[in-house]
Amino acid sequence: MAACVACHKHLEVEIEPDEDDDVQMGGSASGKAPAAPPQTVPDDVHLNCGCHFHWDCLLEAYQITECPSCGKSIASTSPGGAQQVLCNLNNEGGLQEDLDILPLLTEESYLRAYPEERKCRAFLEFCREGDVRAIIGMLQDDSDDEDDDEDMAESELPGRKIGADELLRYQDPIGEMQSGLHAAVQAQSREIAWLLLLLASNLPLTEIPAEVFQEAETLGIMRGLTEDKTDIRNMKDANGKTAEDLAKVIGGVWTGWVGNGRLAI
Structure with a gap:
């Protein structure tokens, strides 16, 4: 060999x-499940x-x-x-x-x-996959360095915390500087796009669908002050294109989104 x-x-x-494998092996006389051997x-x-x-x-x-x-x-x-x-x-x-x-x-x-960017890239990957629950979970998770697994623990430098604002406005340096909104548009995920617009843009809240607003409110995530922060709709990728420029090319589910201020100011 x-x-x-x-x-x-x-x-x-x-x-x-996995822990599930241990459970499937059943309990021992002591009441504890025997540890499965490494594979x-x-x-x-x-x-x-x-x-x-x-x-x-x-x-x-x-x-x-x-x-x-x-x-x-x-x-x-x-x-x-x-x-x-x-x-x-x-x-x-x-x-x-x-x-x-x-x-x-x-x-x-x-x-x-740059291990500090691991968490940001995980967030962006969830945007590409259209995984709303995972995105919300990361935004809710703002204090549990001790509970993170080894990979997530490496995602932040000592003394530096990756906050929600940085996650929401991260741009991929090895992926043509795409933002989460670019990724959502490319993945044709309107649910992710609405969530990002709710949390990282100045789009009037009255234009956000009621169900999106209510779900975010129920989960305890809501738009903070945005006046001094970059509006995600203004972010351009390495080719100088906004998420709306990308939506124009893709079409499909983005019909009706272009030219009305949803994806661009």
Whole structure:
């Protein structure tokens, strides 16, 4: 079996079982559920140069265009002309062949350099997925550093708290500077768009649908003072386009939203 060229260990990793798995195993005589043993799964990134890495080992030594072990080029050009890094990735999800891992490598390398942005990027990802509950949960969560899991604990620098205003107005530095509103428009999620307009714009509250307003009020999240803050409708991506500019191109669910001040001032 091939080994990781960085650490020389087998291309596998142990993962801890979910709590649900422990519950399914049943209780012991003491009344406590026995801990399920760790599960061994593949962890093999097979680059096109022939070298094998664990995912974390590759991240530690990552270079954009060259294998950090043999020095050969691992970059290629996609049919669309973009740079890509293809590999065969075998992990707990199974084997994926000719997978472009450049976006993942770029994001993980960025977050290792700027761990304080991990929470902001998670928020933006929820906007892209249209996950209203997750977004509301993050906005409600303004004080529980101790209860966060390890990844979330790394999302904030010592002494620095990521507040709701920063989450709402975050722009993706490795994703064409998109805001949450850009992401919602691209995902064609009107529910997310209304929520962001309620919380991070100066759109008159009388123009917010009553059900959106009432649900937010019930959950204890509401617009604060916005006069001295950037209106999310004014945010432009790296191409100089607002969320309304993007809506014009997409059309569809955004018919009736363009030109009336909902997405642009």
